[in-house]
Amino acid sequence: MSVKQPGLSGLIHTVGEGLEGHVSNRHLALFGIGFVGLFFILPVLLLVPESLHLDSATPFESYRRVLNGIYIDAFVRSFLFGIVTTVVTLALAYLLSYYLAFATERVRIAMTLIIVPLWIAYIVRYFGILLFLSPAGPFADLTGIEPGLLFTTPAVIIGLANVYLPFAVLPLYNSLNAIDEELINASRVLGANKWRTIAKVIFPLSLPGLVAAGLIVFILAAGSFLGPAVLGGPRQTMIANVIAQAFLDNFNIQFASALAIVYTVLLVALLFVFNAVFSLQEVLEKI
Amino acid sequence: MSTSTSATTRLRGLSFRAIIAVVFAFLLLPVIIVVLTSFTTQSFPAIPQEGVSLAWYEQLLQDDKLINALTVSLVVATASAILSGIIGTIAAIGFVRAEFPYKQQVSTVMLLPMIISPVITGIALVRYFGTIQLPSGYPALVLGHTVLSLPYVFLLVRSELLTFDEDLERASRVLGADPVTTFRNVTGPIISPAILAGGFIAFVVSFGEFTATQFLISPGTSTVPVVIYTMLRTGLTPTINALSVVLIVIMLVVALSSRRLTSS
Numbered sequence: 001m002s003v004k005q006p007g008l009s010g011l012i013h014t015v016g017e018g019l020e021g022h023v024s025n026r027h028l029a030l031f032g033i034g035f036v037g038l039f040f041i042l043p044v045l046l047l048v049p050e051s052l053h054l055d056s057a058t059p060f061e062s063y064r065r066v067l068n069g070i071y072i073d074a075f076v077r078s079f080l081f082g083i084v085t086t087v088v089t090l091a092l093a094y095l096l097s098y099y100l101a102f103a104t105e106r107v108r109i110a111m112t113l114i115i116v117p118l119w120i121a122y123i124v125r126y127f128g129i130l131l132f133l134s135p136a137g138p139f140a141d142l143t144g145i146e147p148g149l150l151f152t153t154p155a156v157i158i159g160l161a162n163v164y165l166p167f168a169v170l171p172l173y174n175s176l177n178a179i180d181e182e183l184i185n186a187s188r189v190l191g192a193n194k195w196r197t198i199a200k201v202i203f204p205l206s207l208p209g210l211v212a213a214g215l216i217v218f219i220l221a222a223g224s225f226l227g228p229a230v231l232g233g234p235r236q237t238m239i240a241n242v243i244a245q246a247f248l249d250n251f252n253i254q255f256a257s258a259l260a261i262v263y264t265v266l267l268v269a270l271l272f273v274f275n276a277v278f279s280l281q282e283v284l285e286k287i
Numbered sequence: 288m289s290t291s292t293s294a295t296t297r298l299r300g301l302s303f304r305a306i307i308a309v310v311f312a313f314l315l316l317p318v319i320i321v322v323l324t325s326f327t328t329q330s331f332p333a334i335p336q337e338g339v340s341l342a343w344y345e346q347l348l349q350d351d352k353l354i355n356a357l358t359v360s361l362v363v364a365t366a367s368a369i370l371s372g373i374i375g376t377i378a379a380i381g382f383v384r385a386e387f388p389y390k391q392q393v394s395t396v397m398l399l400p401m402i403i404s405p406v407i408t409g410i411a412l413v414r415y416f417g418t419i420q421l422p423s424g425y426p427a428l429v430l431g432h433t434v435l436s437l438p439y440v441f442l443l444v445r446s447e448l449l450t451f452d453e454d455l456e457r458a459s460r461v462l463g464a465d466p467v468t469t470f471r472n473v474t475g476p477i478i479s480p481a482i483l484a485g486g487f488i489a490f491v492v493s494f495g496e497f498t499a500t501q502f503l504i505s506p507g508t509s510t511v512p513v514v515i516y517t518m519l520r521t522g523l524t525p526t527i528n529a530l531s532v533v534l535i536v537i538m539l540v541v542a543l544s545s546r547r548l549t550s551s
Contacts, residue, residue: 023466025385032378032397032441039434040400043415044407050414092310099307113315119542120318121495123512124531127519128317131324131332134523138324138334165314223404225498230519240406240498247410247502257414260407267403281391284398 044264051257062258071242071259075266078239081153082222085160089217090210092161093168097209098202100169101176111173118166126230129159133231151233159231160221167220168213171286175209176202211278212286219267239263318535325528332525343529353530355507356514361537363425363510364493367432372486374433375440376478382441383448401438408435409499416503423505431503432493439492440485447481480549487545491538 052059065071100111117125131137133150140146149155179202187197221227225240232238239259247256271280324332326339347353382394400408412434416427455477459469497512504513511534518527 025381026387028377028381029385029387029393030381032374032381033393035374035378036397036399036434036437039412039415039430040408041396043411044403046415046418047407047411092313095306096310099303110311113311116539117314117318119491119538120535121497121512121515121531121538123495123497123515123519124321124534125317127515127527127531128319128321130519131320131523132317136331138320138332141333162313162317219402223406225404225406226516229516240404243406243410244498244501253410253414256410260410264403264407271402281395284395 044260047257047260051254051261053254062255063262065255066258066262074237074239074242075263077237078222078263079266081156081160081228081236081238082218084157085164085221086214086218088157088161089164089168089221090172090214093165093172093213094206094210096165097169097172097176100173101179114166114169117163122163122226123230125163126159126226129155129162130230133158150231151236153232153236155231156228156236160224160227163224163227164217164220168217171209171212171216172206173209174286175206175212179205208283209286212283215274215283222267223263321528321531322535325525325532327525327528330524332523332528343525344532346526347529347533350526352509353511353514353526356509356511357533359425359428359508360494360510360512363428363432364490366425366429367436367493368486368490370429370433371436371440371489372482375437375485375489376444376482378437379441379444379448380474383445383451397441398438400434405435405496405498409502412499413502423503424508427503427505428500428508428510431499432496433489435496435499436489436492439488440482443485443488444478444481447478451477484545484549487541487549490541494534494538494541 051062053061058064096114100108100114103110130150132139133147133155134140135146135148135150149158183201183205184197187201192200222238223240224238225244228236228238228241229244243256243259243263246252246259274280320334321332323334325343326335326341327333328335328338328340328342378397382390382397387393408431412431413423413427416423416430421427421430451474455473456469459473460466464472495512496510497516500510501513501516504510509517511530515527515530515534518524518530
């Protein structure tokens with residue numbers, strides 16, 4: 001990488017001298033925040049005026065529509081599916097992480113295989129589950145069993161749990177792996193059996209990882225578009241699908257913006273409540 | 288310990304391992320089935336039972352629309368990986384080294400693109416780009432994907448910098464090097480594996496992104512995930528599988544080369 005051209009080095013040196021005392025680390029942080037502010041925060045905030053019918057007599061028309069039963073249902077479903085997915089995913093992720101954290105070195109290579117799906121596009125993985133659940137799909141073809149699950153709620157939950165499982169395994173594995181073996185040995189020496197050791201020592205020490213895993217899975221699952229779009233039917237529509245439909249199919253930008261604002265406000269409010277119990281910053285650091 | 292209890296322990300161990308195997312299968316089988324069924328000789332995705340065929344891959348090569356989508360995906364992912372690599376690194380250095388009030392809270396803002404649903408990011412960006420008259424297509428896709436992959440680069444480079452020995456930089460400065468030269472010769476080489484890993488993650492995030500992307504494309508700049516989604520809607524033919532496998536291979540090659548390049 002070291003280019004030894006006198007011209008370039010000279011130029012870099014001149015630039016460096018010029019920047020000396022003018023560009024501080026604060027400026028660098030400001031640049032990062034500025035970029036996110038300009039190309040993320042501002043665009044999201046601009047959805048607020050988008051959502052209002054400013055030049056009409058009924059500026060909150062779109063928000064009134066949000067209160068319609070079918071949209072309330074979509075909100076409730078998003079949070080409900082998010083919670084169910086989180087519970088299912090945490091249970092599976094805890095089993096996997098526990099096994100890997102206390103396994104032999106050779107088995108731990110399997111850890112790589114849990115990370116592999118993270119490198120594969122969601123759409124491909126949802127497609128794989130779609131194939132599995134299809135009445136005429138490869139699974140039905142091989143086994144003769146037709147899993148009548150496609151376009152139902154269990155199909156969507158299965159899809160979401162599958163896709164977000166690696167996100168839950170990472171923080172859980174890390175927190176279980178960080179437990180001092182001596183604490184487990186001490187518990188055993190003092191007469192606790194395996195289950196008591198798990199309940200009184202291992203589980204409490206893995207709680208930070210569990211909270212981090214639960215938070216990230218819930219946020220991702222509740223805001224999922226592809227899960228219900230590929231594996232669900234009209235009765236599994238979640239909020240991301242309603243927003244996309246309002247925007248892309250009905251060209252109703254005001255209504256899509258109103259839904260987006262309501263969802264963001266609800267999520268942020270939820271994170272504030274969460275932050276009162278656990279520190280959001282500490283939790284996010286584990287991910 | 289009596290023989291009967293050790294037998295039950297072993298049985299419990301066995302059933303636990305069986306459960307683990309099932310969870311593992313649950314995680315990996317969807318991908319395996321997509322790959323397997325891409326080699327079918329039939330006209331719908333099926334597990335090849337009598338011989339395999341590459342017919343669907345040949346079909347893929349002849350479809351200009353699919354080749355075009357692959358090119359768009361590669362260009363956008365490369366450009367946004369470079370951009371978010373640079374911006375994420377600058378931001379991470381600033382946030383680790385500078386002291387200012389509410390630093391922790393402000394740095395959470397850097398992670399917001401990860402937290403807000405990509406469907407909201409998508410509609411917000413497409414409206415915003417329209418307002419500031421940023422051309423749709425490549426500019427919108429690259430900038431959008433940069434925003435979405437930035438948090439990953441930021442987190443990776445930041446965690447690398449937290450363990451960085453700042454005495455090395457002080458030594459360079461004492462010896463008369465200016466900040467840019469110090470970065471180029473001291474800081475840069477040490478944190479470059481993290482920057483590189485961040486860039487590779489950004490590439491993969493961009494390459495697989497669908498939800499926000501569906502709002503940012505314009506005619507002629509569809510990306511591979513968008514094409515796969517459209518094909519899923521119009522009917523299952525094994526061409527989708529072939530295209531998915533190409534996507535998987537590119538993503539895994541990038542991920543594996545990232546590991547190789549950054550571990551050395």
